[in-house]
Amino acid sequence: MASREVVHYETPITKALRWFSVAFIIVYLIWTLLPILVMFASSFKDLLEAFKIPAVGDWAGIGVFFEFTPTLKHYNDLFANLNFSSYILNSLVAAGGSAVISVVLGSMAAYSLSRISFKGKNDLFFWIISTRMAPAVAVMVPLYSIFRSLDLVGTLPGLILAYTTFNLPFAIWILKGFFDNVPYAIEEAQMVDGATRPQALMAILPLVAPGIGAFIVLCILFAWNDFLFAAIIGSGGAKTLPVATRELVQPQNIQWGSIMAAGVVTTVPMMLLGLVIRKYLVTGLTMGAVKE
Amino acid sequence: MAKVSFRSVWKKYGELAAVKDLNIECADGTFLSILGPSGCGKSSTMRMIAGLEHISAGDILFDDQRINDMAPRDRDVAMVFENYALYPHKTVFENMANPLKLRGQSTDRIRERVNAAANLLEIGQLLRRRPQELSGGQKQRVAIGRAIVREPKLFLFDEPIAHLDAKLRAHMRGEIKHMQRTLGTTMIYVTHDQLEAMSMADLIAVMHDGELQQLGTPREVYNQPVNAWVAGFVGEPAMNFLTCEVQARRDDVLLTHSNFALPLLPQQVQRLNGHAAGPVRMGVRPDGLSITMRKPSEPVITGEIFVNELLGGDMIVDVQLADARIRVKTAPEFEGVPGEACYVTVNREKWHAFDVENGRAFF
C-alpha cells in the first residue's frame, strides 16, 4: 500500500496555482464567514448598536462594529418569552430520530443490497434512489394529504417519518458504497473462524463506522436545516427552529435581535457536532473513493 | 480430525461447471494435495468444503456425516485463504487471536497459542502491526498463523505459500508438513506448484478443467500417470512427447519414429492390448533418457545438441531430432557442445505410451 507521504515537484505553474489558491481561499473565507460573524456579534448587541454602520468608504469607522456593550437580552427573550427551548427539543428529536432510523434501516438494506444478489436487484436499487429525484415540493401536497388523513400533521412522529422518507433512500445509496468497499472475504474468514453470519456483519462494522458516522451527520443536517417539511408537516405541534425563527418576522415588526440570537442557537449545535466528528467526517466521505 | 469424502460433487456458476463430478476419499490424518493449473476449480472445491460456496450437486461428508447444509462455523475447519482475507482494522496479534476469541478461549491460552504460531512462522516481531503495513509474504504467513492457532478437524490451505521467496517457501514446506504430521490433522492443500504437491502430500488429486484426472500417491502420479495430461503437468522439467507408430515385426513390437525404431518390453506389448498398429504418443521424462557423444551398441535415437542448461547438480540438454525436440537430463560433466551430433538411449522401463485420441495411458 502506498504511504501517505506525497512527493511534491514544484514548477512555476504549480507555484502560481498555489498562490492563486491561497488568494481564492482568503476571499472565500471572507465571503462565507462574514455573515456568520455579523450574526454572532449582532445577537449580543442592543438593536440601536446593531444598526450602526460606518459610511461607505470610511474604513477607519469599521471600529464601530466592535463598539458595543454585550447583552444577553435577546437570548433571554428567546427562552423566557418565545418558548425556544421546546423548539430546540423538537428540532433535536426530529433530526436525531430520523437520522437514527434512516441509518439503522439504511445500513441493513445497504448491506443486503451489497452482499446478496437476486433478480431485479439493479432495478430495485434504481427505484430506491429515483425516489430522491423529484424535488421535495413536488411530493409535498400528496404527502400532506396522506399525513393529514393519518393524523400525523403537526406531530413529531409525522415529522420524523417525513424526514426518514427523504433520508432513507439516500442512506441506502451511500451506505451500499461503503459496504461494497469491504471485501466479502473478510466476512467469510470470520465465519470460518467461528462467527455466525450476524457476528460476521458486526465484525465488519468498524470498517464502515466512519462512513455511517459521517452519514448520520448528513441526515441530521438535512433535518435540522429543513424548512419546507417543518413548515408544512410540522406546523403547529412540532415547530422546529427554522420555522420558529421565520415567525419572528412579522408584518409590522421584524425582531432582528431575536432573529440573530435564534440564528446563533440554530447554528452552534451543528458547528459543535461538526467539530466533534470532523475526523470521521473527512475519512468517512473519502473512504468510499479509494478501492484497494 | 476427520475423514473427508466427496460424492459426485459439482460446482456450477450459472452455465459454467467449475467442478465436475468430483469423487475423493481422503482418510483421517491424510495430507491431500489438490494440484492443477489456474482456473481448474481448486479454490471452488476448497470453498465448498469450508461452507462458503453452495454445493451445486453431490455430497461432502466429514466422517460419514453429510455437511452440505452446515454453517461454516459448525464444520470446525481452519482455512488459509488464497487472498489472505486478513482483518484490516486488527493487528496481526488480533487477527491470529480471532478464531480462539470467537470460540471463547481464555486470554492466557490465546496469548500462548498466538505466540507459538508466530514463532513458528517467524513473524513474532510483527504482532503489533496492521495488515496494510506488511509485505505480501508476511501477510500470507499471518493468514497461515490464523489457521494454525486452533486445532480443527480439518485444515484447508489454499496456495498458502505462493507469495514467499524460494528459500522461505522451502522452509515453510517443511514446517507445514511437520506440523501436520505432529498434529495428525487431515489437511487439504491446494497448489498449482507440482513440486509442492510432490514433496508434501500423502495423496495428490490432479485436477484439470474441473475434472479429477488422477488420485494417487506422489509416486503413482509421477511414475504411472493415467493420461498424457497428468504426465505432462507433473514433473519438472516436463515429460517429452513424441508421436510414434506401433509396428509389429517378426516376434517384436516396435515403436517407430523418423529418428528411431525401438522394441517394446513384453509386458508393455500386453498393455497395448490389441492396439497392435497405428499411432501412439510416446512420453518419456528427461531422467528416463541418457545422452552420449559416442555411439553405443544398443539401439539409440540420433540427434543434434540444440542447447545445454546447467541447473546446479544436473544438466538439461535439448536435443534436436528431425521433427521434434526432446530434453535429456544428464550429469553436469557432460561435454557436448551445441551443434554436435549426439546419441540418446531410452530407459524403456520408464517410457509411457498414450492413446493419440483421448490421451489415456497404455503403460
Ligand SMILES: Nc1ncnc2c1ncn2[C@@H]1O[C@H](COP(=O)(O)OP(=O)(O)OP(=O)(O)O)[C@@H](O)[C@H]1O
Ligand atoms: N464466483 C464465481 N462466479 C463465476 N465463476 C467463477 C466464480 N469463481 C470462480 N469461477 C470460475 O470457476 C473456475 C474455477 O475457479 P477457481 O477459483 O476454483 O480456480 P482455481 O483452480 O482456484 O484457480 P487459481 O489457481 O487461479 O486460484 C474458473 O473458470 C473461474 O473463472
Ligand SMILES: [Mg+2]
Ligand atoms: Mg484458486
